[in-house]
Amino acid sequence: MREKVAIATIGCKLNQFETMAMREALEESGFPLVPFAPGAQVYIVNTCTVTSRSDYKGRQMVRRALRMKPHGGLVVATGCQAQLRPMEFLDLGADLVIGNAEKAQIAHLLQEALEGKIRGAKVEPIRRVREFQHMQIHSFPGYSRAFLKVQDGCNNRCTYCTVWMARGPARSASPSWVLEEAKVLVDAGYRELVLTGIHLGAYHWEEWDLSHLLEALLSVNGLEKIRLSSIEPQEFSPTLKDLVINEERIAPHLHIPMQSGDNKVLNLMGRHYTREAFAQLVEELVQGRKGMGVGVDVMVGFPGEDQEAFENTRSLLEALPIYYTHIFTYSPRPQTPAAAMDHQVPPEVKEERYQILRDLRIKKMSTFRRAYLGKPLLVLLEGRRDRETGLLRGITENYIPFLFLEEPQAKRGEYITALGERMVAERLAGRRSEHDKLGG
Numbered sequence: 001m002r003e004k005v006a007i008a009t010i011g012c013k014l015n016q017f018e019t020m021a022m023r024e025a026l027e028e029s030g031f032p033l034v035p036f037a038p039g040a041q042v043y044i045v046n047t048c049t050v051t052s053r054s055d056y057k058g059r060q061m062v063r064r065a066l067r068m069k070p071h072g073g074l075v076v077a078t079g080c081q082a083q084l085r086p087m088e089f090l091d092l093g094a095d096l097v098i099g100n101a102e103k104a105q106i107a108h109l110l111q112e113a114l115e116g117k118i119r120g121a122k123v124e125p126i127r128r129v130r131e132f133q134h135m136q137i138h139s140f141p142g143y144s145r146a147f148l149k150v151q152d153g154c155n156n157r158c159t160y161c162t163v164w165m166a167r168g169p170a171r172s173a174s175p176s177w178v179l180e181e182a183k184v185l186v187d188a189g190y191r192e193l194v195l196t197g198i199h200l201g202a203y204h205w206e207e208w209d210l211s212h213l214l215e216a217l218l219s220v221n222g223l224e225k226i227r228l229s230s231i232e233p234q235e236f237s238p239t240l241k242d243l244v245i246n247e248e249r250i251a252p253h254l255h256i257p258m259q260s261g262d263n264k265v266l267n268l269m270g271r272h273y274t275r276e277a278f279a280q281l282v283e284e285l286v287q288g289r290k291g292m293g294v295g296v297d298v299m300v301g302f303p304g305e306d307q308e309a310f311e312n313t314r315s316l317l318e319a320l321p322i323y324y325t326h327i328f329t330y331s332p333r334p335q336t337p338a339a340a341m342d343h344q345v346p347p348e349v350k351e352e353r354y355q356i357l358r359d360l361r362i363k364k365m366s367t368f369r370r371a372y373l374g375k376p377l378l379v380l381l382e383g384r385r386d387r388e389t390g391l392l393r394g395i396t397e398n399y400i401p402f403l404f405l406e407e408p409q410a411k412r413g414e415y416i417t418a419l420g421e422r423m424v425a426e427r428l429a430g431r432r433s434e435h436d437k438l439g440g
């Protein structure tokens with residue numbers, strides 16, 4: 001019996017995809033996968049570095065792994081935080097630190113470490129990585145939908161961000177490879193695929209952009225729904241916008257980073273759009289597609305964000321038809337221009353602004369969800385139960401959590417039509433509709 005391996009993941013959907021790909025590669029090499037708890041011989045932590053909070057979680061998880069590691073075992077750190085600051089984890093006591101590019105060789109590297117052939121940091125400078133690292137995956141155990149990584153890296157250099165340093169230049173998977181992977185996942189029973197990438201809207205392969213890739217994927221037999229992860233506002237070409245608005249098999253749910261509603265702050269951030277352009281895009285998408293749910297990222301407390309700038313952000317969020325807001329409090333990232341900027345915002349002001357936007361987020365999210373009471377909705381059955389209520393969970397195509405008051409007699413990963421009857425813990429709850437189709 002090979003050594004038991006446990007993996008913990010911090011961060012985005014791309015990290016989740018790469019963790020699942022590592023799991024599959026390890027299992028194919030004979031390593032049993034077990035929960036991240038005492039009993040494993042090898043602990044792997046897939047880290048994130050988007051905020052100081054993410055960094056803290058990475059260090060905390062490695063410390064936890066070190067406490068659980070048996071004599072002769074291994075603790076391995078990987079991911080963006082490990083890519084940028086490998087010595088941070090070696091100083092904590094990690095046995096091996098590997099970079100993002102090395103994830104594709106996880107089984108080989110782990111075997112060499114167990115044999116005592118390698119220790120310390122094995123992190124290739126990510127700027128040298130020019131080719132897309134293919135990480136094949138055939139299933140997503142425990143998931144009702146599958147993620148599909150089609151892009152990696154970023155050529156933008158937002159002044160607050162280190163992700164481009166950790167992920168390297170933008171690069172994309174070939175359309176033929178993406179289509180083959182999509183067919184494998186659909187054949188495995190997944191009706192919905194979530195396209196992921198660090199900079200998904202920058203997908204580019206020869207003459208193909210993201211719109212061309214979507215059109216090709218829509219021809220895959222058995223694929224009922226495509227969901228897009230985060231896309232930058234300036235990357236909505238007319239063709240992509242038309243596809244999202246008019247193609248029913250593309251989920252009416254988008255996540256579009258806004259970061260600020262003030263043009264001065266957007267300029268300081270190195271963002272390439274204005275508040276006016278952002279507002280126009282959101283309005284066009286929501287008006288063009290019935291049921292469209294738009295989520296945004298917003299950062300509070302960026303250097304130079306005075307009270308007027310914050311009010312511009314708050315008022316824009318309040319005015320726009322936005323479903324949810326992912327709020328970040330600015331934290332200085334090492335080696336970024338923003339960390340050295342003047343007019344840093346005091347922590348107590350950041351916290352006050354965060355709470356104001358948090359209250360607005362709760363209000364807008366509740367309003368959006370309650371608007372669908374009594375209306376038929378297309379719901380993907382997740383096959384898991386809600387911890388608080390014990391009810392079976394689902395997610396609507398526009399990303400509203402749904403709780404089933406009665407067992408819907410359907411399989412996990414199946415889309416069914418349901419009717420929301422009431423709110424339970426601020427989530428829609430209802431039953432499978434007697435009608436098979438929306439509007440029936």
